[in-house]
Amino acid sequence: MTFNMRYLDLKRKIRDVRMLAIQGIAEAGSGHPGASLSAAEIMGTLYFRRIKHDSSKPNWGERDYFVDSKAHSAPAYYATLAVAGYFPIDEIKTLRKIGSRLQGHPVRYSEQQKHHSVPGIEYSGGSEGIGLSVSIGIAIAHKLDGKNNRVYVLIGDGESNEGQVWEAAMAASKFKLDNVIAILDRNRIQQDGFTEDIMPLDPMRDKWLAFNWNVIEIDGHRVEQVIDALNKAKQVEDKPTIIIANTIKGNGIKHMTNNPQWHGKAPPRKHTPILLEELESECLIAPSIIAGERENYDEKIRKAERGGADLVHLDVMDGRFVPNTTFSANTIRKLRHITSLPFDVHLMIENPLKHIRDYIEAGCDIITVHAEACDESEFASIKESLLSKGISPGIAINPSTDIPNWIYSYTENIDVVIIMSVNPGFAGQKFIPEVLPKMVMINKKLREHGFKGYIEADGGIDDTTLQQVYDSGARILVAGNAVYGSSDIHGAIIQLRHKANVALERRLIEHASAIGIRSEWIKIRRHILIPLANELGIEGELHAIE
Amino acid sequence: MQLSSEKKTADMRGVYGDTLVELGRIYKEVVCVGADTTDSLKTKKFGDKYPDRMFNVGIAEANLVSIAAGLAIAGKIAFASTYAAFLPGRCLDQIRNAICYPNLDVKLVVSHAGLTVGPDGASHQQIEDFSTMRSIPNIRIIVPADAVSVKHLINSIVQMHGPFYVRLARPSSDILYAEESLFEIGKGNILRDGSDATIISCGLMVTRSLEAADILKRNEGISCRVVDMFSIKPIDTDLVEKCGRETGAIATAEEHNVIGGLGGAVAEASAESYPVPIKRIGIRDTFGESARDEEIEALLEKYGLTSTEIARAVMDARGRSKR
Numbered sequence: 001m002t003f004n005m006r007y008l009d010l011k012r013k014i015r016d017v018r019m020l021a022i023q024g025i026a027e028a029g030s031g032h033p034g035a036s037l038s039a040a041e042i043m044g045t046l047y048f049r050r051i052k053h054d055s056s057k058p059n060w061g062e063r064d065y066f067v068d069s070k071a072h073s074a075p076a077y078y079a080t081l082a083v084a085g086y087f088p089i090d091e092i093k094t095l096r097k098i099g100s101r102l103q104g105h106p107v108r109y110s111e112q113q114k115h116h117s118v119p120g121i122e123y124s125g126g127s128e129g130i131g132l133s134v135s136i137g138i139a140i141a142h143k144l145d146g147k148n149n150r151v152y153v154l155i156g157d158g159e160s161n162e163g164q165v166w167e168a169a170m171a172a173s174k175f176k177l178d179n180v181i182a183i184l185d186r187n188r189i190q191q192d193g194f195t196e197d198i199m200p201l202d203p204m205r206d207k208w209l210a211f212n213w214n215v216i217e218i219d220g221h222r223v224e225q226v227i228d229a230l231n232k233a234k235q236v237e238d239k240p241t242i243i244i245a246n247t248i249k250g251n252g253i254k255h256m257t258n259n260p261q262w263h264g265k266a267p268p269r270k271h272t273p274i275l276l277e278e279l280e281s282e283c284l285i286a287p288s289i290i291a292g293e294r295e296n297y298d299e300k301i302r303k304a305e306r307g308g309a310d311l312v313h314l315d316v317m318d319g320r321f322v323p324n325t326t327f328s329a330n331t332i333r334k335l336r337h338i339t340s341l342p343f344d345v346h347l348m349i350e351n352p353l354k355h356i357r358d359y360i361e362a363g364c365d366i367i368t369v370h371a372e373a374c375d376e377s378e379f380a381s382i383k384e385s386l387l388s389k390g391i392s393p394g395i396a397i398n399p400s401t402d403i404p405n406w407i408y409s410y411t412e413n414i415d416v417v418i419i420m421s422v423n424p425g426f427a428g429q430k431f432i433p434e435v436l437p438k439m440v441m442i443n444k445k446l447r448e449h450g451f452k453g454y455i456e457a458d459g460g461i462d463d464t465t466l467q468q469v470y471d472s473g474a475r476i477l478v479a480g481n482a483v484y485g486s487s488d489i490h491g492a493i494i495q496l497r498h499k500a501n502v503a504l505e506r507r508l509i510e511h512a513s514a515i516g517i518r519s520e521w522i523k524i525r526r527h528i529l530i531p532l533a534n535e536l537g538i539e540g541e542l543h544a545i546e
Numbered sequence: 547m548q549l550s551s552e553k554k555t556a557d558m559r560g561v562y563g564d565t566l567v568e569l570g571r572i573y574k575e576v577v578c579v580g581a582d583t584t585d586s587l588k589t590k591k592f593g594d595k596y597p598d599r600m601f602n603v604g605i606a607e608a609n610l611v612s613i614a615a616g617l618a619i620a621g622k623i624a625f626a627s628t629y630a631a632f633l634p635g636r637c638l639d640q641i642r643n644a645i646c647y648p649n650l651d652v653k654l655v656v657s658h659a660g661l662t663v664g665p666d667g668a669s670h671q672q673i674e675d676f677s678t679m680r681s682i683p684n685i686r687i688i689v690p691a692d693a694v695s696v697k698h699l700i701n702s703i704v705q706m707h708g709p710f711y712v713r714l715a716r717p718s719s720d721i722l723y724a725e726e727s728l729f730e731i732g733k734g735n736i737l738r739d740g741s742d743a744t745i746i747s748c749g750l751m752v753t754r755s756l757e758a759a760d761i762l763k764r765n766e767g768i769s770c771r772v773v774d775m776f777s778i779k780p781i782d783t784d785l786v787e788k789c790g791r792e793t794g795a796i797a798t799a800e801e802h803n804v805i806g807g808l809g810g811a812v813a814e815a816s817a818e819s820y821p822v823p824i825k826r827i828g829i830r831d832t833f834g835e836s837a838r839d840e841e842i843e844a845l846l847e848k849y850g851l852t853s854t855e856i857a858r859a860v861m862d863a864r865g866r867s868k869r
Contacts, residue, residue, distance in 0.1 A: 065619075108619070108648035122619060127643040133609045134644055137579075137616015137624070144577070144598060145620075164640075167609035175601070 003227045004390030005049050007342045007365040008415035010223050011282075012452055013083050014044035018252045018279045020079035020092045026272045028096035031104070034262045036076035038187040038220070038247040039154060043073075043080040045226040046152055046183075055085035058109070058119035064149045065138050067123040069131020070156030070185060071105040072264070078102050078118075086120045129162025131155060132182060136168055139177045150179045150234075158190025161199045166211070172240040173212035180240040181233045182213075185220065187249035193260050208242045220245025224340045224365070252279050254501075254528045274511050274521060281507070283500045284310035284454070284476045285493060286344050290326050291427040292484025297331070300484060301338050307493035311344040311366070313458075313478045315424075316359075318349040321373055322425035329358035336363035344368075344476070346396060346458065348424045353378045360389050368394030368418050368456075376406040383413050394418060394456070399432050403442050411451035416476060417442065421469065422459030427480045431460025436472045443473035463499045470503040502535050509536065519545065548724040549737060556693035556721055558714040559657050563588025565700045566625060570596045573704065577617050579603060581610040581628040587657050589627050607636040611645060611654065618650035623704060626652060630659035630672035630713055634679055645709050646684045653703055657714040660801030661829065661845055662750060664716070667836040673829050675713060677806025680779050685709040686731060687778040689800075689808075691752035694723040695776055702731055713749065715801070717842060720753045722774075734782040740771035743860045744789035746812050747799035748775050751827070755799050757853035762860055770860060781811045787819035795863035796824045799856045804828035823866035825859035827851065 017040050025031035047053070051064045068077045075095060082089045087101070094100035099115070105126030107117040123134055135153040142149055159165065172180050186204065188195050195201050208215045214236045218225040226245065233241035249263070250256030253275055256267075267275060287304040289297050289312060301312055314332060319325035332343065342365035349355060352369040359367055367386055374382065383393040395410075396418035397403055407414070419439050422429035443455050457474035462482035469477065479496055486492035505528070512521035522529060522538060523545050533539045569576045570592055577599040584590040584602060593600030603609045607628060614624035626633070633656045634641065645652045659672045679687050688703065688710055690696040696714065703710045722737065729735065734746065738759055747755040752774045759770040771793055773785065789796060796816060798809035809826030816824060829849050837845035846852055 110649065112649055124643060124648045127639050130608070130612050130640055130644050133612030133640075134616040134619065136609075137613040137618070138620045139616070140601060140613070141577070141617045141620030141622050144622075164606075164608040164612070167603070167606035168612075171603050171606070171609055171613065 003224055003365060005223065005227050005365070006387070006390045006392050006415065007223065008392040008454055010045065010048055012415070013048050014040050014223065015279060015282060016083050017044050017076055017079040019276050020082060020089065021075035022253070022267070022275050022279065023272060024075045024078065024092040024095035024102070025266045026269045026275070027093050029266050029269070030096060031075050031266055032072040032264045033075070033253070033256055033267065034187070034189060034249040035070060035073040035156065035185070037252045037256065038249045039070070039073045039076050039185045040252070041221050041223050041226055042154060042183050042185060042245055043076055045223050045230070047080045047084045049227060050230045051152060052149060053120070055120065058086065062147070062149055065122050065135070065151045067131045067135045067138070067151065067153040068106055068125050069153055070128070070159050071125025073154070073185070074102070074104065074106050077106055081118060081120055087118045128156070128159040129164040132165055132168035133171070135180055135182070136172050136175065136177060139180045140175055142179055143177070148179070150181055153180065153182045155182055155184050157184060157186050157188060157195050157201055157204070158198070160184070160201055169208065169211040169213065176238040177240045178237050181230065182240065182242040184242055184244045185247055186244050187247045189249040189258065189260050189263060191263050204244055208244070212239065214239045214241040215244065216241065217244040217246065220247035221251055222340070224342050228340045252282070254278070255525045270515070270517060271521070273515065274508050277511055278504065278508055281504050282475065283470065283504070285496055285500070286311035286313040286456075286476055286478045287483040287493065288313040288315055288427070288478050288480040289484070290315045291480030297335055298338055301335060301341070303489040304483070304493070305339050305341055307490040308497070309341065309493055311476070312339065312341050313344045313346065316345060316347045316349055317425065321350045321370065322348045324425045329355070329362040332359065332362040332364060342366060346418060349373065353382055356382050356385055360385060360391060364391060366392040366394055366416060368396045368416060371395050371397045371404050371407065372401055376404070379410070383410065387413060392416060396420060396458070399423060399435050408445065408449040411446060411449045414451065415453040416456050417446065417453065418456040418458050419474070420459050421457055421461070424459070428485070429460060431465045433468070436468055439469065439472040439474065463495055466496060466499040467503045470500060471507070502532055505529060505532055506536055509538070548727055550694070550721045550724050554721050555718040557718045558690060558693050558696045559586070559588045561693040561696045562655060562657070562700060562714060563591040565697050566592045567595050569700070569704050570599065573623060575622050576625065576704065577601070577622045578625045578627065579610050579614045579617070581605060581607055583628045586629070587627040587655070589625070607632045608640050611637045611640045611652070614652045615640070615644040615648070615650050618652050622651070624652045625655055627655045627657070629670065630656035630675055631663070631670040634675045634711065635672070638678055641685070642682050646682045649684045649708050651707055651709070653710045653712065655700070655712040655714065658716040659713045660715060660750065661834045661849060661851070662715050662717050662801065662842055664839055664842055664845070665836050668833040671834040673801070673803045673834065675711070676778055676800070676802050676808060677810070679711045680806065680811065685711055686780060688712045688731070689748040689776055689778055690714065691749055691774050691776060692719055692722045694721060694725060694727060695729065698727065698729045699776065702729060706731060715750050717750070719750055722752060729776065732777050732780040732782060734773045734775040734777065734785045736771060737774050738770070738772040740769040741793055742768045742770060743795040743797065743864050744771040744773060744793045745797045745799060745856060745860060746773045746775045746786070746789070746808065747856075748778060748808050749801055751799035751801055751851065751856075754851070754853040755856055758856035758860065761853060761857045766861070768860070768864070775808060775812070778808055778811055781815055783815040783819060786812055786815040790816050790820040790822040794822055794869040795860065795867045796822055797827060797856055797859035797863050798824065799827040799851070799859075801851060802828050803831055805831055823863040825863040827856050827859050
């Protein structure tokens with residue numbers, strides 16, 4: 001099971017999609033943030049990884065088609081197209097304004113509509129329930145022409161109230177359209193409220209099965225699951241596939257999540273910088289499986305997955321670069337089938353170039369090598385191999401090492417920089433606080449050189465040190481003993497996430513203070529902040545607002 | 547305009563089916579979508595000849611026209627056909643948003659329009675379609691008057707990009723045109739010239755308009771021009787103006803509600819160019835009713851769609867003329 005998705009780069013681009021969509025909506029003063037935020041992973045994964053397309057040749061005959069049937073997700077769709085290179089990113093600011101190419105709902109591009117659309121948009125949406133039928137027409141035509149390209153159609157759950165969706169469901173199975181892949185953004189909220197209150201849809205899976213579709217159900221915010229589902233859909237013959245992507249409306253901005261109020265309301269423009277900071281601050285938790293009792297990695301991975309970890313961190317030690325030995329590529333290969341969680345593999349080995357092929361083939365998603373273990377030319381070869389296989393390249397440095405200068409010329413091709421906060425070699429070491437200023441400095445300098453990837457903190461991260469590394473710029477947090485040293489692994493991961501949330505909320509409140517909207521921010525955010533009031537020291541303020 | 551010299555009738559739908567088969571032979575991109583009415587619409591002939599290019603979606607009109615839209619997106623010329631009772635009404639939104647807004651190459655060809663569908667009654671008597679279709683941008687509306695027109699017009703629209711709505715009637719109708727007649731989308735055909743008034747009509751009302759002209763000639767000595775306005779949208783504004791200038795009064799006749807149909811379109815064109823008195827013959831904003839096939843003439847009479855009523859309308863308009 002290898003996903004070939006360059007995981008961290010994909011995550012980063014999807015983050016950009018969310019940020020652009022929110023900027024567009026705030027600038028327009030209207031639009032649908034909830035649906036844009038719930039569909040970001042779906043659209044991003046399709047456009048950045050799976051759809052056959054070419055932004056420089058939008059009419060390429062072999063392209064796959066994308067139909068945005070739940071077209072009120074237009075801001076995310078436009079943002080995705082912009083990030084994919086279809087039009088200048090700055091144009092998102094014209095969303096919904098007079099004379100804009102970015103209409104409130106997407107318009108099929110043509111010579112006639114060139115002032116109201118951008119190349120690449122195949123379908124005019126806005127009236128719900130139609131897109132699946134249109135996709136069927138496109139798919140039938142492709143079958144007639146003997147083409148093997150596919151039609152991907154994004155449908156909404158509120159949209160599924162429309163009877164036409166089910167007319168289309170019948171037709172697609174009648175015509176055996178294995179070239180139709182529908183993705184249902186199951187965010188469970190529609191304009192008037194929760195879908196199950198307005199017009200119950202469950203059991204959704206059974207409904208589609210009964211219509212003779214191949215059904216795959218996933219967490220629609222896990223890009224690895226989206227990729228896995230798309231791969232599986234392609235293997236099915238004579239049947240259309242629907243991917244039921246369970247999502248969270250408004251995902252990414254906490255006060256908008258699962259809140260029907262934010263179906264079709266724009267945030268005030270003055271909130272934009274804080275919202276962008278929140279989106280930019282997404283934090284990934286990576287339990288390190290060498291921690292805790294030895295071996296039994298299968299069980300540890302399963303527990304991490306159940307606990308809601310984002311990544312599995314695998315420390316490879318060769319007994320030479322570091323005094324200890326853990327496991328090698330063979331073990332990783334055996335563990336790969338257990339989970340679709342991305343494998344964040346940290347090679348603490350000598351001569352990584354020599355062994356890189358083994359790790360690529362083992363099914364790693366991120367591979368980080370040590371700056372101390374390779375020179376510039378070796379790293380250049382390593383990152384080439386990794387990028388060609390869709391693996392995120394990373395570079396790690398030890399606490400006492402300065403980052404080599406050559407790294408700054410590779411910022412576009414490095415997805416993660418691990419800054420060790422213990423000397424590598426053993427689990428359970430004590431956090432070295434001196435790395436914090438170094439982390440700040442390196443982060444700043446990397447950004448100045450165009451780095452868009454992640455800073456990863458590794459070593460001694462627990463709920464006492466998390467806030468400091470978070471504030472120093474780390475957004476991937478490796479947790480060893482903090483997770484596996486606990487008897488309640490699930491609870492430990494939740495606790496770390498809680499700490500990261502507190503750190504985030506503190507930063508956002510500070511940001512709000514700096515731009516003079518502190519009490520307004522606390523008010524709009526209060527249902528998120530109330531449970532954290534004590535830790536944030538804002539009980540009095542919250543009380544005054546209530 | 548050359549009219550047919552022999553008196554015979556033919557079935558518009560049968561000719562539509564045959565024409566589609568012929569078009570299927572010439573154009574590989576012609577495909578057809580049906581909705582459980584392929585036998586009635588005679589598109590079954592196309593399906594028998596080209597089974598790969600015929601798609602029956604069952605009783606699902608919204609799906610019918612939206613799938614046609616998808617086929618057009620992928621480069622096909624898609625004919626979508628079913629009863630007029632359901633196609634423009636049931637799926638008006640889909641026609642507007644999925645076909646007309648993106649200006650796709652979808653040809654909506656419906657049959658069994660108007661009161662003459664007969665025994666099925668008002669639920670099946672489509673008398674609002676001109677009105678609804680006219681107000682949607684990009685789509686053009688064609689109403690052939692006989693089987694010869696059907697053949698020519700279907701051949702014309704297949705060569706023109708974009709959406710069309712073509713309305714056929716259920717009964718066999720008189721052949722009016724000679725085989726070699728010419729039709730141009732956006733132009734009306736003057737079937738008989740006259741100087742005292744003009745009757746502008748479409749579909750099955752064209753025959754009755756010619757009869758009305760005969761009556762007027764015979765009884766009143768009035769020379770009446772008769773125009774087949776098969777292209778309701780775009781309408782031949784120049785011809786409407788010309789008829790106003792040259793004959794001074796206009797009557798219109800259509801198997802449709804008087805609101806928003808051919809009469810409305812003619813009145814608009816006339817009012818904005820060379821206003822003359824106009825009298826519209828059509829269904830007076832009411833629903834129809836069942837009538838057995840042999841009672842169709844009685845049904846039309848009951849709802850005022852006869853040559854006598856058209857003649858009366860001409861007299862009414864002439865009476866108000868300042869000439």
